[in-house]
Amino acid sequence: MSEDVYIVGAGIHPFGRTPGLTGLQQGVHAVRQALERAGLAWPDIRFAFGGSDSAGNADTMVAELGLTGLPFVNVANGCATGGSAMFGAYSTIKSGEFDIGVAVGFDKHPRGAFSPLPADWGLPDWYGETGLMLTTQFFAMKIQRYMALHGITPRTLGAVAEKAFANGVLADHAWRREAVDIETILTSQMVSDPLTKFMFCSPAEGAVALVLASGRKARQLGLPAVRLRAVAVRTRPPGSFEVFSPALDIERGGSPTTVASRAAYDMAGVGPEDIDIAQLQDTECGAEIMHMAENGFCADGEQTAWIAEGRTRIGGALPVNTDGGCLACGEPIGASGLRQVYENYIQLTGQAGARQVPGRARLGYSHVYGAPGVSAVAIVER
């Protein structure tokens, strides 16, 4: 019989830019805060999973945290690094191997768009040389087609960004903490049509740590806790549309998100209609809109009405990205997926302060997506 798994503590280093600290140091900060808030000490921790995309090896943190001899597994899984670290920690406890551990993700990226090299992605040099190898183009072309097929307008894109910045004002770990009105968003510099500057998130810095424990251990500790009902990491199925694709098959298929989402609902034995709060990958506004449908919350095209009616705002029927998401927090790749789970933990345990969703939210859903076609979904229950 497998063990139930709970999140019993969480810590964060504020997202944004912190010139004085390395990514690793921000990771250490997040672990220490998670332990302190839970009244635990590093020697209480039996194992750890952690990683970053471009800020170093997580296991070197033991030099700062203490040489307790624990197993510390480094995770390097691109945009799913945080999600995969949590999957590792979740599976370890579920199997009964250990009863308490940490999942930590951190990162620190230089300013501006990422600049990948074709050879690292198995692509010929001409693809990068001629200016086709930009993540921003992919996001723009995916939403451009989606808008044409499903009648989504730029105003709906703008409303998503406006909500993100409004929520970021209320989140003390967010990077962008000033509201931006929709006209400013719509008329700001066009980056990659139809997406303007304020509709894209930026690479950033930050760190998140979660303390996971078995059901028995969680009851012993008596801490505010949420149960991990599902953690699913999935790679792309045939016919998905991914970043850095010189060509696509004519026969279109699903996405890694649809696959991970279904797996998570099956694992948890719940459906999208049961979810009270959701954190969805919002690399840009269009991603949040498309991911609402890919995760099963609405049909393609229904987003226009949902967003116009404020259903995804704090206080709406399904609050989405209650801390401003990637748009307000920026995207430190290794930390981003864990920030979403952190936010659900904070919300479900009633610690979200000014951005607390009203009522008693029971089920929280988080979804991270990234290159080259990987999604991780977690469902937590109060």
Add this chain to the structure above:
Amino acid sequence: MPKMPAPPIADDLLAEVDGGLRLLASRERATGRITFPPRAGDDDRFEPAMLPAEGRLWSWTVQRFRPKSPPYAGPEAFEPYAVGYVELDGALIVESRLAGANFDALRIGMAMRLVPLPFPLAGGGVRTSFAFAPIGEAQP
């Protein structure tokens, strides 16, 4: 019909057939599935193929800032350019620069044809790359 104005930007990418430009691809022998770019090296599971030169615009955007170098090899002076995916019946949906149309005139579903794209290099010289341009309607 268009001819390659300069050496191609890469080997095994472009071919001139009956005075027109075509993109090279590979066909998996067992399944008939087409892949682009063509598979490099000797692999008996694949045979050479060519993509149709005409199709319909599947999606598009405009690159409004100069991409970072590397990998971008274009000149320092930057002009925004359109990028899209073009659906080629019976083959693939291929990603490409778009040419010969005002950005405002781009519409999903519009008919397009492959054309050579002179591509100036930052280090001097010009290479032939490829683009798709609208067919038929006179572009303003």
